[in-house]
Amino acid sequence: MEFKETVYTDTDRCKGCGLCINFCPKQAITQSEHANAKGYNYVEVDDEKCIRCGACYRVCPDYVFEIR
Ligand code: SF4
Ligand code: SF4
Numbered sequence: 001m002e003f004k005e006t007v008y009t010d011t012d013r014c015k016g017c018g019l020c021i022n023f024c025p026k027q028a029i030t031q032s033e034h035a036n037a038k039g040y041n042y043v044e045v046d047d048e049k050c051i052r053c054g055a056c057y058r059v060c061p062d063y064v065f066e067i068r
Contacts, residue, residue, distance in 0.1 A: 009044065
């Protein structure tokens with residue numbers, strides 16, 4: 001089956017709490033070395049590893065993720 005959805009991140013909303021990293025079943029999320037406009041190291045999704053399960057979307061308190 002081919003996935004059509006992609007996980008997008010609104011990096012400027014991220015506060016680098018790491019919650020999504022802990023909940024991702026595929027270790028597809030990593031923290032960037034770079035900081036966003038608020039000074040937090042935002043997260044990045046590895047598209048190759050991501051299975052579009054939506055866990056990150058559900059746990060992020062700051063609505064960083066969008067799956068579409
Ligand atoms: S959708 Fe699932 S697999 Fe993809 S980054 Fe989010 S938690 Fe990880
Ligand atoms: S849970 Fe949300 S705010 Fe926390 S690190 Fe992940 S994307 Fe950033």
